[in-house]
Every structure is written in C-alpha cells, then in structure tokens.
Amino acid sequence: MKRCLFQGLYLLLLLLFPVFKCYCQDRLYVVNGTDLGYVDVSNDTYTKMVSLPYLFEDLAITPGGKFYGIYSGAIFEINPTTGVCTLITLTNTVGFSFGNSLVSDRNGDLYVAGDNNLYKIDMTARTIYFLGKMQYPSGGDLCFSDGRLYVATNTNLLLEITLDAARTKIVAQRNAGQMTVKGNVYGIGCNQYGICYVISTLSELALVDLQDATTYIIANPVSGPMAQVNGIAMTDEGKNDKDIEICGNGIDDDHNGLIDDADMACRLKRGACTTESKELFREDFGTGTGFGDALTGLSSAAYQFTNTSPQREGFYSIINNPQLAKGDNTWKSMPDHTGQPNGRMLVINGSVIPGEFYRKKFSGICGGQQYALSFSACSVISPTLSCGANTVPIPSRVRLQIADDNGNILGEIPERYIPVDPNPAGSWKSYGFLFTLPPNLSSFQVILLDDAPGGCGNDLAIDDIILSTCKPVVPILINKIPVNKYTGCVGSSIEFSVDLTGLTFAKPVYQWQKFDTPSATWKNITGGTGATYTLGSAQLTDAGQYQVLITDNTTGSCVGGAQSEIVDLTMKTAPVLTVTAAMTICSGNQLQLQATTTDVPTSAVWKGPDGTNYTGLNAVVTTSAATKNTGDYILNFTSSSGCTIIATTNVTVKDGSNIDFTLSASQVCIGKTLSLQATGIVADGNYTWSAAGSPTITGPHTLTPQFSWNTPGVYAIQLAVPNVCIGNGQITHSVTVNGVPAPGVVSFNPGVCQDDTMSIIVSGAGDASIQWRIGGSPVITGTGDHVIVKWSATGIYPVAYTLTGSCGTLAVNVPQPVIVHPLPTVSLGRDTIICHDAQFFIQPVVSEGVNSYSWQDGPFGSKAGWLATAPSTVKIKVKNQWGCIATSSIKLGEMHCGCDVYVPTAFSPNGDGRNDLFRPVVYCAASKYYFQVFNRWGQLIFSSHNPGEGWNGMVGGRRAEVGGYLWMLEYENPEQPGIIRKTGTFTLIL
Template identity: 20%
Template sequence: MVTLMEVQAQLGFCTGNSGDPIFTETFGTGTTNVALPAGTTSYTFVTATPGDGFYTVSSNSAYFDWFDIPDHTPNDTDGRMLIINADFVAGEFYRTTINGLCENTSYEFSSWMINLLPSIGCGGSGIPINVRFEIWDSTDTNLLARGDTGSINGTVSPEWRQYGLVFQTLPAQTSVILKMLNNGSGGCGNDLALDDIVFKSCGDTVIIEDVNKNTSVNICEVDLPFSTELVAVPDFSIFSTHFYQWQSSSDGIIWADIAGETNQNYITPPLNTNIFYRVLVSEDPVNLTNPLCNSSSEIYIMNVVPPPDPPLSNGDLVICANDTTPLSVSVPSDITVHWYDAPLGGNLLQSDSTTFYPNGISGTYYAEAESRLGECLSNTRTALQIVYLEVPQVTDEILEFCENTSITIHANTNITTATYVWNTGETSEEITVQEPGLYTVDVSNGTCEVTKTIELRQIDNPIIESVRSNGNDIVVTTINTGDFLYAIDGINYQSENTFFNIEGGLYTVYVKERNCAEVITTAYLHFYIPKFFTPNNDGVNDTFKLAGIEYYGTSSVSIFNRYGKLLKNTVNSPFEWDGTYVGEGLPTDDYWYVIIIDGQTFTGHFTLKR
C-alpha cells in the first residue's frame, strides 16, 4: 500500500528554524571519475563521456557541447558532482538511505541541480530536464513526500538551482529512502548534474517574549534584583504540537536544562547578573533530549547595565557676556548627557547634549550621564560653573555732517573706565573728524571688548549749474540734489528754485542746504524784454522798462512804430518809455524794438495797451 502525505506534495523549504545538517552528500573530491555505491542507481557508470542511460561522478562536465563547470560545493578543490545523461525511458536514476533520523520529526531535504545543456544546444530545441524527488519510509512502502521540478530549460550561462522538500517521519521511524526520477526521456538534452544533497531537521521559528513583549532586556544595577515571566511563541510554520525544555546560560554558549521547566511559560527567579534563556522545542516529547530531533528558540538576554561614570568636565568658564561658548563635558559614544540646575532633582534644562549654553546667566549647572543601553543614570552629576563678565554696551550709528565742517563722534559706552582705540589711531572717548567714511572704535573694560561702528555721511553743499531768465522769472539749477533752499536777497529763502515776476536787474543768487550754514552765491544779471505795457497810471506796467540794461558794457535801444518811425533811442544808459512821443500819448498798437547789447542784436515787438 502506498500512502502520500498531502501536505508534502510540493517542492519547498523549511520556513522555520533549520538545524545543522544530519546528512550531506558532496560526492567527494578528486580528478578521477568514480562510481556510486552499489544499489544507488540503475544507470551504467562510465569514466568518459556518458551517453543516454549512463552516468559518471566527475570534477568537470566537459562532455559534448555541455557547460564546462566545476561542482557546486563551496571551497572545493577538484570537487566531484553526479552527472546524469537521461535514459530513453523515464524512471528512477538515484536512491540512497538516510539513517539517524528521529521519529515524529519534520525534516528538510535539499539538493542543487543544473541543466548542463546550454539554451543553444540541439539547435535550441534541447529536451529540458524534469526531476521528481521522493521520500519513502525505510520499508519502501509509504511515500512521505514528493515534488516535481517541472521542465527546466537550458540557460545562456551555467545556473545552479536548489530544490527542496519538507517531510515528517512516522512514529518509530529513524530512516528514510531518497529517490530521484527522470520525468522525461533521453535524447538530445535532458542532461543534468547534481551536488550537495543535504538533510536537516526543521522546526518552527520560536521567539521568547517577556510580559512587555521584549525579546531582550537591559536592567540597570539599581533596579536589581529583576524577575519576569517569559513565554515561548512558536510561529506554527512546521509543528502542529509543541513540547518545551527551558535552558539557561551565563555566556550564551554552554546551556543547561532548568529542572522541571517544560511549560510554554517560565517565571525567572530574582536575577542579579547577566543571563541567557532559550527553550528547546520538539513535536514529540521523546525528541526533546536528542539534539538531532529538536530545535532551539531565539535567545532571550537579560543584560545588567552598570551605572555610567559621571560626565568628564571640560572646565568651568569665565567669559564675556557676549561670548556664546557653551559649557561642555565628554562621555563615551554610548552615553548621553542631560543638564540640570541642581545636583539632585531640579529642573531639566537640556536633554541629549554634551554642551549647554545658559543664555548669559551665570551660575552652576549639572551634567548627568545616561547609558543608551538600559537608560541607566550616573550616581552623581558633574558640576560646571560659568561666570559672565560685563561687556561694554555700544550702539552703532549713522551720522551726517555738513561739507567743509567737522563733527565730533563718541564711543558712548556705559562703562566710565573703558579704554578706546579708534581706527584712526586715537584713544579718547570722542574724536573730531572732517571726512565721511566708516569709523570704528574698540571699547574695552580690560577683559571684554566690543567694537562700535559709525558710518559718517557728508551733506554736500549745492553746486550751482546755471541761473537763467525765463521771461520775468529767474530759474536756478544745481548739479547735485539735496534739501536745498534758494534766495535772491540773502534773507528770504524758499524751497522752490524759481523766482517769479522778478524785475530785471543785477542780483546775487543764494543757495544753501537746509541743515547746513554754508551759503553758495553767484551774481546774475536778470534782463528781459517785456511783451506789453499799460500806461494807465495804475502803478502796474505803466512803462516799457528794460531794467538792468545799464549793467552791460555797451547798449543801444531804438523804438519804432509800425511804419518805421523812430520814437525813442538811448545809448549806454538805462531805458524806460512811457508810451508818448513829443509829449503826446500814442495809441494802443504793436511797436518794434532794435536792442544791441555788447554787440548782440535783439529785434521784436511789444504791445502798448490803453
């Protein structure tokens, strides 16, 4: 009767914890081809090229147009592998018995395999390899597990692949038979190599957790003794039932059973030293004492952490109040530092920093060490003192002064005993300067020094570009700009640069900056020719007057009516006409003038209105 275990019907590997190899077949080493032990295969052994239905155990595969490769076993020298050229009839080509197993125990079988025929072999249509793995009981009547690789086609380059099966032994069963069969027939292709056949025990992944779900714990010495309840947590990936044996170790290497502790939970005694715990797990209680039949859990570690040394002070500080140098301490890389305002208790000022800046507040501050492992605190705190010295107080300034004057600038500090060094070389609290620019003064109280900066800006005097007459208006133009004031009498200043309705004549034009005393002057002869006059004795424009003409070197004025008759003429003298001719007032009309001033002739006409 043949029985197939349904859960083992597919290829696969142990998803839990695998033990050390119980059986390994690497096919040995050597440059001479050797045969398998009798009964291992029904194929025929050859020492040279294996044909269909033949095999060899060789350290190379340089046959036909196959890949020429070494075996799979790592670090082998002349390592051998089993080379199979499939028979024309599908069927078994390898079997071996595995002894030393445990009953009711899960195992993982695995083997590495390669298709020796490149993908271009046989014109690109080579027969793929296709292998079935079977695990039978020692009577060869009960099939425990099987799995098929499916068709494995040739590849461009050599490619070893691992295949495996998970199975469980039966009660009282300590050996099994491994069989390998070709699912396909021989011909051009179906050529393979096998290596590194391994059997391992297979168990659940089991972790150990305490009541806080920790898988390890770090305990500060001050918190000893420590006790907790541990629980073994399997993932049920392999075992359906679990039996336990708790163990302890002082070094994580040599383990000892804890008498009577065979439950899933374990309450530790009060602990005062480092200790390791694990639990042995099996599916059957009879297998707990056999290391080939059980598996061990992950390790739970209880680590005792001593208090760290107090931080090492990098020194007290006596510094100026504007110095941002912090207090600092030194600790190992696995230690963090917290700062307090008292040697015990107090207020937490800063966490996780080896430096602390008290923001200019003198006093004593305390650094406490904490281990990153276990968060254990130092037994004492390190006191560090900082004293802030008074710093001279100064304020930078931007000042203005008038051109062609001097200005006195001051350090203006709060310390009467301070010393001063200006960038001009002077050492008094104040200096008098005449040039614009940047001035600095270093102010010191003997220990602390600050620098004051004064930017001195010059208020420029106006520079007169031109003065011109616009009709009877006088317009003053400057080259530069500023808050300028203008006058033509030296008394009445205005911000407007135009003087309106000014009688002709010789004037002095005055221009000054509003905030400065210096006045810039220029003489200007204001001369214009009126466009009309109204001789009606009302006191306004009663005459045609050429005011200021008398200030020119030479002048000549002639007045004509529209018919060219000369009505009035003067030479090198002031000119004023009241609109009469030989004592008689002339009528409203336009009249013409010819004016010659210093050789320059002006002609035109004006209106007499009555």
Template identity: 20%
Template sequence: MSYIRVILVLLCCLLYQAVMASHIAGGEIYYRFLNTANGVSTYQVTLRLFRECTSNGPQLNGEVVNLGIYDNATSQLVRSVNLPLAGAVRTIQLNASRIPCISGDTLVCYQVAEFVNTIVVDNNTAGYTLAWGRCCRVDRLGNLEQGSGVGAMYTTQLPGSALVNDRWNTSPEFNVRDTSLVCAGKSFSLDFGATDADGDSLSYAFTDAYNGGSQSPNGPPPATFTTTPLMYAAGYSGVLPLGPLVVINQVTGVISGFAPGNIGRYVVNVTVTEWRNGVAINRHRKDFVLKVGDCSFIEAVLSPKINCNNLTVNFENESTSSTIQSYRWDFGVPNSQADTSTQPTPTFTYADTGTYNVTLRVAGADGCSATTNTTVRVYPGFNPGFAFNTLCYRNPIQFTDTSNARYGTITARLWNFGDLSTLADTSNLANPTYTYNSIGSRTVVLQVVSSKGCFGTVTKTLNLEDAPFIGLSPDTLMCRLDSLQLAPTLLGANYTVQWQPAQFITNPTSIRPIVFPPADIRYTVQVTEGACIGQASILVRVINNVTLTVNRDTSICSTDSITLFAAGNATSYRWEPANAFSNATVATPKVAPSAPNNTYTVTAAVGRCIATAQMQVTTHPYPLANAGKDSFICSGTSMRLIGAVQANNFTWLPAVGLSNTNSLSPLVAPINSTQYILSAIGNQGCPKTVFDTVTIQVIPPVSAFAGNDTAIVEGQPLQLFATGGETYLWSPATWLNNAAISNPVLRIPVGFDSVRLRVQVSQANGCFASDDIKVVVFNTAPDIFIPTGFTPNAGGRNDVLKAIPVGIQQFTVFSVFNRYGQVVFTTQDASKGWDGNFNGAAQPSGTYVFMAQGVDFIGRLIQKKGTVVLIR
C-alpha cells in the first residue's frame, strides 16, 4: 500500500510541474465602461494573454482566469470574477521575408487569447484595482536575477468618484504590435502605444513588472492586494528593462534604441498614465516578455552632431551590422562634388560654418542597402568659462559668466555652486552671487548653451577661507640705491589695505605702494573685505652690493656644449654675447662655443647694484682616427693595415691576428673575416675617444683539384680535368696541348713509366692553390687489372679489392658476386673497392667471382671476368 502512495505522490508532482510549466509571454487587463444606475456601474473586462508559439507549457485555451477586484481604500478583495475564453486563440507572427537582407534567428511568433466577462461594482470614492496573477513566465529571462520560475501579475485601476466626478472611465488599450524584430546589439523601434476611447491624455513610462501566481496557478485571488516587484539583474531595472541604451517616448509610447548585446528574453513593463483635466485618473499596465534574437540586417544609423571646437567632423555608422560591404557618405556641402567618401569611418573638414544635411548609404550582398541622414552643425569658437571675485566665505561671492561664442550668442546657463548642505545652490543668471556657510573646498560647475546648439561645461574648485586671498611672496631683495614696489595679488575690488610699519613707504593704504628702506625690514599688509580680514607679510632684504662667482676657465671639445654657472645674490643675470646662448638671462645657460678661444661675460644685478665676471672656454678639436679602406686577404695569408690618427694615443682592437696593437701599420692574419677598430684617445685638451673601423674579409681557401692519380698505356693521350678556380696553369707544360686551361690533353712520350704534374688554380680575387696528379704509364694494351686476392683484416695492406683500369677512358662497372650469384659489391667509380663486407656483415673467406668493364681511349669495350680469393 505504501508503494501505491509513493507512486500517487510522484504522479501528482509531475502533473503539478506540467501545470506550472513556463509559458506566459505577457498580458494586459483593460475594460470598457457600459453603464451606471442605482449606485452601481457595469464594465466589460478583458484579459489579453500572450504565449510564445514555441513554448512547451500549457496552452492558452486551458487557462482558468479568476480576476480579483480590490477596494483601493482597503486593498481588500471585494469579489472574484471568472473571465472565460472569448473566441479562438489566434496567432500573430512576423513575416521576415518582407525584411530585406535579414539573417539569423528571425522567428517572432505569439499566441494571443482574450478572456472576457462583465463585472458590476458599487460606485465608491477610492475606486478599484483589477488584478490577476499566474505562474509562470517563459524561462531564460536575461534581465532578471532569477531567470526561470518567475510569476506574473497584471493590473489596472477603476478610478473612483474622487478622480472622475463628471463621468466614468474606459481604460486605455495597448496596440497589438508585438511582432517587431529585435536583434541583439542593433537599433530597433517598437510601438507600445495605446488608444483611449474617452480621449484622455496618455503618458508612458517604464516601471517595475510584478511577480505573481502561487503554487496553485489557477487558484483564487489572494484576500489582500499587494505587489512584489521583480528582482532585476545588475545593469537592469524596471525603468531600464533593456539597459541604458533603450528609452520610451513619453508621448507616443514608442520604445527605441540599441538592444542589449546578449540574446535572450527580457521582461518589459510599460505603464500608461491616463490624464483628465490635468489629474492622473488611472495607471494602466502592459507586461510583456520581449525576445532579443541572434540576427543581423543592413542598417545605417546616425545621430545629430555638433562641433563647436573646429571645422573637422569624424563620422561613423552607429550600427553594428556585420553584413555591410560598402559605404557612401555625402557630407551635405551644397553645390559640391568633393564632399563624399566611401570609407567606413571618414573625417571631413568643412570650409565654413553652418548646418549640413549628411547622408549615409550602406550596402551589402544581393543589392541590399539602407540609407539614413542626420544634421551636422559646425560652429567653432565656443568657449565656456567663468570668474569669481573672492574666496572668503563670509562675503557673497560674485560669479561672472565669461563664456563667449564666435557664432551665435549664449542663450542659457545653469550654475551649480557645489554646496552639499542645500539643494538651492543653483542659478540660471548670467552673473549670480552666492554665499557659503563655511570654509572648505567647493566644486562649481557652469553649463552653457549657445543659440547654435553648442553645449559646454566648465568646472572650477574653490578653496574657501575665512579671510581674503592675498598673493604675496614671502621675501624679496632690493638694492640700497633703489626703491621697490610691493604688489600683492587680490581677488575682487571691494577691499581696504593697510601696510605696517608705515616707514619708508609712499602710501601705506595703497594696494601697490613703493618702499625704500635703508636696511632689512618686514612689511605686513592687512586686507579688509567686508566681514573678511586677512594679513600677509613680506621680508625686504636690502643689499649694498652684488656677490657673483662663475666657473673657472675651462676647455672642451669642439662642437660640444657646456653649461655655465653664475652664483650669488643677484635677482637677474645677463650673459654676453647674448646670441651665443640658448637663454642669456638665466644663471646657468648652455653654450656651444665655435671659436678656439671664447670669452663670456655675465652681469648680475639687483636693481642698480651690479657685478660682472668673465670666464674663458677654450675648444680643442676631437681626435681623428682613420683605420684605412676595407680590404680582403686570401686564407692563410697576411696583410698590413694602414691607419692614421690625430690623437694623444691610439690602439687597435681586437688583438687576435694582429702583430702589434700599438702600431699604425700592423700585420694582420685573421682566420675569419674580422672588423678591426682603431681607437684614437684624446687630442690636446679634448679627452674624448673616437673610433674608426676597417673590415678585412678572409677569402675561403681555394679548392684546387688536379684529379685522381691515374694510369694509361703507352701512347694513350690523357685529358686532364682540374677544378676549383677560374684560371689554371699546369707544369711542366712540355707534353700538354695547352698548359693554361683546366682540361688540357697530355701525351707522354715512349720511355716514361710515370709522370707527375702540378696545377695552380686561381680565382678572380687573386687567391690560388696547387694540386698534383700522378700518371702511371703501362707498356701494355688497354686493360683492367684485378688482384687475385686480398686480406680485409684492417692491417693496412691489401685491405680493399679495387679494379685498376689502364688505358681506359670510361670505367663503367666493377661487380663482385658470391658463390650463390648474389652481388655483394658493385661500383662505377674506379677509386672505390670492396672491403669484404656485405650489408654490414663480414663475408667468409673463399673464392668470389668478379666482372669489370670499361671503354678504352679508341672506343673499344674492355671486359674482364675471373675469380678472386678473400683471405681472413
């Protein structure tokens, strides 16, 4: 029996999950006033419910709608009314084929059902709220913290006699235009407008959507009406349901902007406020789940631009469409053909100020295109700014708008005085005054607008004190022969001044008096500005003469620069000749002397007290180093470097291959190409070091080859073949047809058993090498000699079996066979032989068969066959 109970519980859970399955995509409750009599009024109420076509949740024709009617005065349930389904469930779907160049996910499809009934309510003062809750909305809601299992609550209001005392009300009804395509990250426009049968004024706003429904999705309404706003994810809210780039027009209800960049579903709730005679009588809501799809289309989007800085404007298509292949811009200059561009992000400089109509046409594949235009206003010379007259908080501060516009006039301004203690710290006057209540830092902001549409902001920080601002240096210096004007910096103009002591001063109440003390004295100034009083002092030091010291005479290298130093108590300096200095009026100027001997004079002054001094700067030329011309040598030879210097000392680096590093003409014999550096160190009074480099390229050794030693028969001519160079010289040249070529013909007279020849092989660069060849002469006919045996025991004698061709012009083959007829060795090179191994294994002692073949010098085929004995 317990198993049956468990199964029943599981079945109930599964049935409940099916009932609770997510499917709701939006809804709206609206009503129409029918009549009123005997203290009661009759309305026709409709719940319009939306469901995604692809939802796997319950169908709309199975919904049970129990509408709750609540008294606005108590929020208590008055009664529940069932709204039955009226008519068939209909489908609305976007016809994407009518949108050119669209690609990606374009399915926008909803099922719509209306549930309708008549309600009768008592006429009252506060009115009623109509509400219906249901679980659950569709899943994967991108702008909510909880993306699934979220309920919905739809409401509207019946206004009471306190709001509509002249006649009763019919609510607005939102237009059913919910199949607009919204692509992630793309611009869009969605009409969320409504109509009102009474002709009341309507205003629109994004507001919080409500959670609703219970564990019994079609259960009775709760006894008390409460609302629970949805919990939005970071970056979203009821007033920003699609993020900060999407807004709703308060007058038309059109939602527009750039959709979120992430695909998904987004809950959007629009509240339309119904106004009658300036009074809000109803707040009517439509809650809808908007699908943001993964799609793209050709799009051109431009916002109006204004440039108040210069005549150059940067342009960019604000659309993120990925299917655009070409751009065509027209920057709107009348009667011009040179104001166009095909760049994606062009920059255009207008010749004059004005307002221009800019057009952008973009195109994609298959002829798809889009066009838009915008206005661009170009009015440079707009400079926002302001000034103030005091930093003493005890007095009213006069602010002055100093903004100016080259084109147009300043038409509006807004001051924010940065007083955090009040909200009344703003003004739109041109030159307002403001009084702060304490010292401290205040950030003042002025925003200004011109008649051409230029907008600018300027910000300044005011460090408020309880005394007037007095800008006065702490001390100064003067000559006993002079007088001195004291000149403090003050803000504003409404102040009085008093200097103390009143001695040696022309006017102690003057802002800038002249003083003439005979000795050091400290003057104090007191400034009174309304309720603000401040003091500052300055020490006037009096001297009878100027002290001055300069550098000692020095020397530098020609073309170098040097910083001169003057020190003392002077307040001004003047160096001569002035044109020699980068700045002749500073104490430490930089100079680059050009002459060998240079005299510089400095005059130091404090008023009429003057002192002068001189210094000498002698220049010496830099040392000179010449390492010679780059060259080359043949490998294994040496050459002499030829260097030259004008210096106190010198040395060569590196020392490798050098005969003497302290000689200007050392012998070098580098193994590889080398760079030798000649360092010239110091020249008279110039201690600098200079360098010069010579590269010695080593030519690789010449690969002279006269040919392998060979043998001929008596009377046989032999053509030699030397390689490795460009020119050749054989010796002795006696029996050669031409000793100066690489391949001469040798004819050895009868009676010689061998000769040895040497060839010198040279390259074009002059490098050469020599090689010898030995020619053995046999007194026999052309033949190929094969030894009868060999001993491959690494003993150094008779280890390899070779064929010995004599009188053979072309050696074609030498092969050795074992007793099974298997080839154990073969070659076409007479210089190679058999070492007694086959496939890496030593062959056994025994008799082997050989075959050798060649062509003699008169073209006859010479063949030799026989046996050879391998002995181990």
C-alpha cells in the first residue's frame, strides 16, 4: 500500500482551480543531472518531474514539504512543479563556502556537509552554525536514522555521527564500513522507519545495513532515463531525526525523564546470553498439517492473519510449510527451526509499511534484572526467485519493542537484516536481544515488527521465540577506570571495583577470584569479599586474570546475581622521569617547573616550599616570581600504569634591578621624533636599544636616544642590559605611531525608500573626527561614525566624508552611491455608497512596480482586489519591488437603491447575433452613468458613459482571451442622490 501526502496550491483571484501534487512515502526524490525526479521503489522506475537551472550537488525535503538544493555553496528553495529556484540568503557564513551533502531534520532545519566540515542551518533565522570536523570528507549526501546522522563519504565509507541533545556539536563518530556498489554513492536517504537507501552513480539501487554498511542491491539498474544521481531526499526523512539517549553523560538526552542506565535505551542491545540463564517462556507455534490458528493479543495495526493461499503482503500465517501458504514455488518448502515433523512456524509476507507480527505480555517478572529474548528466523524466498539481473530480493528486518502494560514503548532496537539464503530447505539462524528491566517493573510486553520495505522479497519465517533470564556481565574498574586490560607498576596501589549501574541488589555479596594457570581454574582470593579489592603494593607475581562474582544475600522469588568481565593485569617497572635539578630566575619573571617523561601520567603534582600544590609536569607556580618562591619543589608523579615517582627541583629567585626608561610621548606622528630617557644605569654603552618598525635611532649608546618611524603602527621598544636581573632580560614599552587617518570601512544599505531612514556607519577609523558630505540634501541626524539619513527626493546620491586626526586629514569618496527609490502610489477612489445587501469589488489603481498588497492591516500577499459586502472603511497598503510602502482607504456607505440593475455573468462575442455585447441593463433613468471592464490583472480594457453601449470582446483590435473578467458600474438613482457603485465578475466564452 502506498500512502501519499497531498499539497494544494492556493486559489488565485477566484479564477483558478486548485492543483494538487502527490508525494509518496516509497519515493526517492533525486537530483538526476539537471533534472528533478523520483524513483518509485515499488517498481524501481525513475520518472522525471521538472528541469532545473543548476546542477545541484544534493537535495533535501523538510517536513513541511519544501524542497531545497545546494549548488556552489549556496542554498536554493526548489519549486518541484515549475523548477524555479530561489536563493536563500543566510545571515552569516562561519567559514561556510562549500557543501555537497544536504538533509532536513524534524524541525525543517538543514544539515550541510562539505569536505570534513559539518554545519547546521536554522531555516527560521537563516543562520548557519559549525558543528565540527568529520573524520572523513563527505562524498555527497546525509541522512537521519534512529536519531543519528549518517554520511556517505567520498570513498563510499558510511560514517555514523552522534550529535549532542542541543544539536550544537559532534560528540561521537563511527566508521560503519564500506558500501559495496558500482560507482560512487552521492545519494543516500532514510524513510521514517530508519530504512536506508542508496543510489550509485551507475544507477544501482540498494538497501544499506547501518550497523556495518552491508549493501543489498535491489535494482540494477534503475529503469528510466537516469544520468547521475547527486542526491536523495524522502518526504518523511526528518521523522527519523529523534532524540536519543547518549549513555554515560549524565544528561536526559531523549527527554523522557530518565538518565543514562536508568533509561531503557541504555539497557537494550543486540546479542545472545552467554552466562547462566533460565528459560521462562517458549513459543514454538505447535505442530500440525496445514494452517494453524491466529495469534492472540496483536494490536489493531498488526499484520492480518490468513489461513488461505496465496498469502498476500501484510498478512501472516501459522503453517508447517511456507510453500503451502504461498501456493507456488517462489517460497521454500522447508521444516520449522527444530525440524520436528509437521512443526509449525510463523510466516510473514512483508508489506511496504512496517507491521507488528508478534506481541506477548509477561507478568510476575523481577524488575532490575537482565533478560534475553531470542528467536530463530529464516528467509522463505526460494533461491530460484529472480528480482532482476545482478540483484537480490529485499532482506527482512525485525525490530524489538519493550512496552509497559499500557503499550507505552520503553525502548526499541532493530535486528540486523535477514537476507535470502541459497538453501532450498532453509537455513535457520538465531537472533536475540538483551535487556534489563527498570527495578519497579514487574510486567511488560514484547513486540516484534517487520520494518523492511515490501516488494520482491522481505518474506520470512519465525520460530522458537524464547524469553529467559540472563545473568548480566558487568564491567570491572581498576582505580575507578573501566578496563579489560591494565598495566600496573611494581610498588603501586591497584584497586579493583565493579560497576553495577542499572542492576538492583538488596544485599550484594562479592567474591573476588584470580585465575590459577597450573590448575586452569578460578580460585577465590582470601579476604576478597568486599565491593572493592586492593593490591596495596603490587608486585610482578600479582599479574594475571581477575573477576568477581556477585550474589544477592536475600530470599524471595527475585534473587539477582551477576558476574564481572575478566580483566588482565600486567605488571611492569616504573617509567623514566627527568626533572631539572636546580634553576635560577629573576624576580618578576614567570616561574615554571620542568619535567619530562615518555609516559602519559594520570597525575603529576608539585608541592612547593610553603605546601602549595601545582598540577602538571610543567606547572606554572607564578607569573611574577619573588624571593619567597625560593626553595625545594617536590613532584609526586603517577604513571599511566599507576606507578608513583618522587623527584625534586631546587629554585632560586634573584631580586631584580630598578632599570627602566620613559617616553616623551605615548603617541607620535610618522617622521616626528620620540625622545627616551633611561634610568637606573650609571654609564652609557652598557645596554642595547631596539624597536620594531625599523625606526631611525639617534644616539643609540646614550641614556637619551631619539627614535622616528616612517610607517604607522604600535611598536615595542626594548632596553636590554647584560648581567642584570630584569624581567625577561629586557625592559619593554610601547609607542603608537600615527599616520594620516585610516579611511575605515563604510557600511550601509545601498537602497532606501523615499522619506525612510537608513544608517551609515564607518568602522576602523580610529579616533579621527568625521565630517559627512552626502548628496541629495538629506536630513542627517547623529554625528561621528554613525549617522541616520533621510532623503525627500528620489535619485542616486554620492556618499563622502573627511577624516581629521592628530596627524592630518583624509577625504574618502565611497564608490557605492545610495539609491533612493520612489514610493509607490495607490488609490481606492472616492468614498461612495453601495446598495444594501450588494457586493462591491474594490480594484486599486497602483503605480508600476507594485507587487504585493495588504488589506485591512493583514499580511502582504498577491491579492490585488477586495470584495466588500457591508458598509465599512477599507484600507490598503501596497509594496513595490524595493519594499517601499504606500497606503490608501475608502469609506463605503449604504443605501436602499430602489433601482434594479441586471448584469450578465457571461457572453459570447462570436458574431452569431446572440449575446455579442456585454453591457448592464438599468431599470431606471440613471444619471452619471460610468461602466468599466477590467482583465484579471486589473488593467482597464473598456469604458463607457453611454447606458446603451457595451463591450464587443475586442481589445486593441484583437479578440480577447477566453476567461474571467471584472466589471464596475457607477450611476446615480434619480430617486435618491449619490453615486452608487457595483462590481462583479463574468466569463467570456465562444
């Protein structure tokens, strides 16, 4: 079954009919060269929709149905009906200049990748954000599945990206694997069920397992005029952008009120139980020939039961031979999982829409403990079935959901794809999930769904669904860090502990064990019965394997237990650590301790002579040393393997001298002289002067040198004296050398409406004063680098200003003039009176360039007329192509006219002598008669003051087009003075 979302176009001027477009959930919309089209996955056929003006790199569709494309680093909105592309202007760039991959999220915001960069575009604020660097360059497309973002890289690798809950940065990346298709993958897309499609540049259509990038070619090639697919989008692609729990970060990422291991999302995984277990339930579907009975407890949205062949898509059966259900040899003739005579199994014919096929409620369950759900599955597709050359039938996929008694989903996870196997008798394989229930849950539901797409394939058999307890395997921590292998140092302290997060024990009992190699058995460690076990001063003989067994010292039906992972402990001697034995520094300088090692320490802490601790191998004690900092600094070093080493550095701090120098001024103009005066020096020549900016120095070996510069800037002047303890070995002061004022950067909007204001800002002009010279005699408010300007006359006006600084003046003529656009004009005519219970159509008279209208203070739109039905004051605002606005209004009174007027609703000026003229019939001696006819764009095409004269259907000597037109009539009733206006529409036919 295909489901479509229909989108309607608005009715235009009450003369156009609505047009609808169908977008279906099993269509892959693609950029195919310079065409926009779609691939229907139900028949693997491409259909062109419209030609595009650009060769877009990728395509995205928002939940609201808007199409966007990326071309040459710019985002365009695409009209999928006309192919018209509108540039989206962003308010910033944050370094964004290139992108070849695009996808929409659930909010209609866009994600863009280019090279190794990932960005997010807020489509409401039109702002782009940088999210981080990707491990591999993007090849051409992005998609969301189960809350994670996937990238097709430039080498056909599939990269999985996890974002933080706020979608502001990348928090994790995983190389899922290599997609094996012919050509490059520039198009990848996921539907709302997390099923991922790719189309290669050689027109191969495939499904991709997002766990390891296993690729299933389901069409080769796609039928139709395919060129090169540069992007895929699906109408519901954003629905798989969902909040996901990032386990272990202490944040409720998926906003369900649960954090980390308290969340079912962190308690559910694929896998089989490998520890002690006890079977609680088994569903083997019984035995018997032919069809069995329907399953009970399925939801109303589940697959339907059938006991007749041929079994159709979206139906399941309980039967001892799948071929009997299908009624032909496209399905296998095969036994159930155990091979028992006439053993029945659950057989599913997958649909396009995912469907529930099994649901079971369990009660009296122990919360807080781990369980295993396993099942056996086998494709029923016969190996003789062909879905096309060089293709495979669509594989099946099972999704597990854990729900509470009310059907609320606590967690879900999909299995890997179940492909067709070549064995005519079927090759059963076991699949399974492990999950830990919340502590307060004693009953729950298990739900199994088939969420792969229908078509040629996705038909499978399920057997032996088993629920069992499963003693959990918990991680071991060494020195509070979870590890499977650990290298310790001789003499260090090694603490073993265990992480029981997510498990519930009333009175846990621990027994630590070490593996005894000679006997090949685990032996209890004497005294190792606490939550932690510590080797106080580990030796080489302590190397080996360790584990811990946990039981619950309680009674009742829910007694939990667990066993730890095995950790390998390796022992070694301590690493080499080198420190500086002694160091001398001047007071006022930075004191930084120094140590080096080939190891990566877990801790390095120096203790100073006053007992203060400083962290890091090269810790900074102070940025301004004093004699009080003299003394021994002791380093306590802990290596990556837990070794502790002690080392010492002796520090001597010498007092500094009072040498300094002064400047005759803090600022100087280029070419002018700056005088310096050194102090604290007893004789000339025992020092060195230097400065940046290549100055000319007069008297370089005197106490009073002079400097001058030819280039403006801020320059450091240094005085160095040998064998004297001064800061950093030299005294430094800075001077600012000014030139003529810098021109600065002027910014303003180059266009403004008449009688509107605009800001003109100059930045980077420093302290210079500004005198403005602006053409057009505008009104200027404000002073300095920011003025507000308003022009009363239209035109193109130059902008200039003069900068005056301490070192001269500079006149600046801005190359970009200001264009003052004219205001539009609009008139609704004179106030008038309309007949009681009559309609009056108001057609404004506007100036050229008006393109949008606002009636009665409403939003601007393309509606150029207003239909009044009662006395009122009608107001209008119009806007031209420059955004300039004008207003008008008309007051409508009301009267009982007493003079009937008849105006036809259609006429046919075809020369047959019947209805060849369009004119009103007034049943009274009306005066001040004025009759007008307008086309649908509001242009006057006929008028007359003669009551007997009508329009013959000609415009400019040519026959007018068939269609709708507007008429307007003014007249005065002889019985009651005052102009009466009436309007209406009619149709010209032939």
